[in-house]
Amino acid sequence: MHIAEGFLPPWHAAAWTAAAAPFVVHGARSLTRLVREHPGNTLLLGASGAFTFVLSALKIPSVTGSCSHPTGTGLGTVLFRPPVMAVLSTITLLFQALLLAHGGLTTLGANVFSMAVAGPWAGYGAYRLLRRLGAPLTAAVFTAAFTADLVTYCVTSVQLALAFPDPAGGFPAALAKFGSVFAVTQLPLAVAEGVLTVLVIRLLTQADRPALARLGLFTAPSGKDGRSPEEVAR
Amino acid sequence: MSRHTRINLLLLAVVVALAALPLVLGARGDAAEPFTGTDAQAEDAIGELAPGYEPWFAPLYEPPSTEVESGLFALQAAIGAGVLAYCLGLRRGRRQGEERAAAARTGADPAGDIPGEREDGPWEEGPPDAAVPTRGPDRPGSTPGTPGTPGTPGPDEAAAPAGAGGRPAPDGVPTGREGPPGGRESGRDGPGAHRSA
Numbered sequence: 565m566h567i568a569e570g571f572l573p574p575w576h577a578a579a580w581t582a583a584a585a586p587f588v589v590h591g592a593r594s595l596t597r598l599v600r601e602h603p604g605n606t607l608l609l610g611a612s613g614a615f616t617f618v619l620s621a622l623k624i625p626s627v628t629g630s631c632s633h634p635t636g637t638g639l640g641t642v643l644f645r646p647p648v649m650a651v652l653s654t655i656t657l658l659f660q661a662l663l664l665a666h667g668g669l670t671t672l673g674a675n676v677f678s679m680a681v682a683g684p685w686a687g688y689g690a691y692r693l694l695r696r697l698g699a700p701l702t703a704a705v706f707t708a709a710f711t712a713d714l715v716t717y718c719v720t721s722v723q724l725a726l727a728f729p730d731p732a733g734g735f736p737a738a739l740a741k742f743g744s745v746f747a748v749t750q751l752p753l754a755v756a757e758g759v760l761t762v763l764v765i766r767l768l769t770q771a772d773r774p775a776l777a778r779l780g781l782f783t784a785p786s787g788k789d790g791r792s793p794e795e796v797a798r
Numbered sequence: 799m800s801r802h803t804r805i806n807l808l809l810l811a812v813v814v815a816l817a818a819l820p821l822v823l824g825a826r827g828d829a830a831e832p833f834t835g836t837d838a839q840a841e842d843a844i845g846e847l848a849p850g851y852e853p854w855f856a857p858l859y860e861p862p863s864t865e866v867e868s869g870l871f872a873l874q875a876a877i878g879a880g881v882l883a884y885c886l887g888l889r890r891g892r893r894q895g896e897e898r899a900a901a902a903r904t905g906a907d908p909a910g911d912i913p914g915e916r917e918d919g920p921w922e923e924g925p926p927d928a929a930v931p932t933r934g935p936d937r938p939g940s941t942p943g944t945p946g947t948p949g950t951p952g953p954d955e956a957a958a959p960a961g962a963g964g965r966p967a968p969d970g971v972p973t974g975r976e977g978p979p980g981g982r983e984s985g986r987d988g989p990g991a992h993r994s995a
Contacts, residue, residue, distance in 0.1 A: 566837045570853030571844060611885035617878030621871045625820040625833045632836040664870050665857035666837070717836075724840060728847040738847055745839045756816040763809040764882075770802065771890035 565635070565678055565720040565746065566660065569668025576727045581673025587681045591650035598648060605644075608768070608775060612640030613652040615764060619757065620656050620679075626749040634757035635716050637684045638709025639764055642691055643779055646684035653680030678719035687712030701781060702762050709761035713754040717746040 572580070599606055619636030626632055640649040654676050660666040667675045691708035695701075721742035730737035769776055776782065824832075844851060861867035 568837065568841055568853070569857045570855035571841060571851075574854065607885045607889055611882050614878040614881035614885065618875050618882065619878075621874040621878065623835060623871075624817045627820045627823070629820070629832055630836050630839060631833045659874065661857075662859065664867060664874070665860040668855065668857055670855045720840075724844065728844050728851070730847055741843055741847070742840060745836050745843055749836050752816050752820075756813045759809050759812050759816075763806055763813070766802070766806055766809070767886055768889070771886050772893045774893075775889065 565632075565675065565717050566657075566667035567671040567674050567720065567724065569661070569665065570670055571668075572671050572674055572723070572727050574670075576723075577670045577673060579673075580671075580677050580723065584673045584677040584681055587647070587650045588654050588676060591647035591654075591680075594645070594647040595651050598644065602778075604775065605779070608643055608779070609640075609648070609652075611764075611768065612643055612649070613655065615639045615761075616649075616652055616656050617659075619760070620660070624753055624756065626752050628749045630745075630749050632717075632746070632749045632753055634753050634760075635679050635683055635713050636757065636761075637679065637716070638687050638705065638712045638757065638761045641684040641687045641712060642705055642708050642761075642765070642781070643776075646681070646688045649684040650676070650680040653684070674723050675720075678723065679716045682719040683712040683716035686715035702765070705765050706758040706762050710754045710758035713757045714747065714750055717750040718743070721746050 595609075599609070616636035616639075619634040621633070623631040623633045635653070637649050637653055640652050654672075657667055657672060657675050657679065661668050661672055661675075687708040687710075690711040691704045694704040694707055699707075721739055724742045725735050725738035728738055729735045730741065733740075765776075765781075773782075820833075861870055
């Protein structure tokens with residue numbers, strides 16, 4: 565999903581940067597507030613960032629005969645909500661743009677929008693919906709990670725199709741072209757990421773269940789204001 | 799092996815299978831150069847859709863070879879995995895320490911007959927001044943500043959000889975097995991909250 569440096573026309577790059585920036589700024593505020601008010605969560609925060617760091621470095625073969633990498637944004641999204649994940653993913657993307665020539669500074673905005681904004685929010689929506697419907701935690705976590713991964717790559721396809729419409733078929737034809745490169749390859753990887761995220765949630769639960777409970781993971785969102793009963797009780 | 803562990807291993811096996819199966823089945827796509835990255839394929843697709851397009855900005859730094867690049871990717875994964883494992887292990891150790899402490903406290907207070915855990919009691923409840931001066935003078939390694947300020951050797955330092963067999967516990971890591979030092983049992987605020995003397 566990394567659009568390479570210089571591969572988006574300047575005003576596309578500027579537009580995506582403008583679109584992504586408010587989410588990252590808002591996320592940075594949420595992050596500092598979270599760390600200040602609940603210092604006990606810092607370790608889990610580090611774990612979420614580290615998970616994204618690992619997964620976005622792993623290029624995994626897919627059945628289409630090409631390689632791609634997961635995003636790892638599902639975990640932090642479920643634990644700390646998408647704004648915080650926006651910051652953690654941006655750090656990862658910046659690392660890759662500066663050190664690995666993977667992605668780029670001019671395309672950072674577009675890449676942040678797909679991996680750090682659109683993916684996490686889509687995953688979070690799926691997670692909340694499933695929890696509200698009474699789905700078990702593991703099913704909701706799997707769907708969140710799967711959705712966040714796949715939506716990231718779909719958004720990248722849209723971004724490229726908007727920038728490079730097919731001379732004959734226009735935007736739809738270009739979307740089909742980029743979609744066949746990204747989305748199809750990503751399907752098995754998104755499944756793998758979903759399973760892996762469930763595994764990490766299980767390990768975290770085993771390591772420190774009360775911390776996850778404090779984040780409202782084991783209580784279905786039933787309260788009208790979106791707070792779990794446990795949060796209300798406190 | 800517990801059921802929990804078996805399920806975890808099964809999940810891990812699914813992930814490995816999903817990654818390994820394509821390799822076993824072989825590449826169906828480009829036979830000349832199988833398993834290229836999708837990001838590079840997207841660049842090729844751009845070249846087909848807009849043949850005249852030239853990237854207008856170059857990366858500030860580019861790894862000089864694929865070896866260096868793969869090394870940097872490995873570094874990224876290693877940093878991530880290291881931090882993740884550290885967080886998991888530390889969390890788990892702290893939880894176990896807290897649970898043992900809670901078990902020792904609830905068990906020891908009414909009955910007072912838990913062998914091996916009893917010596918933790920005085921360090922918890924007793925005033926720090928009573929404990930510190932007795933240990934202060936006969937310690938050769940104590941820093942020059944400490945004698946003037948009774949109470950600076952916190953509960954960690956004071957409790958460590960009782961709990962961890964003479965070696966002070968590294969800060970922030972409960973010694974787990976021997977039962978944690980008394981000062982670390984503020985409990986409900988989470989492991990981050992660290993009550994000082």
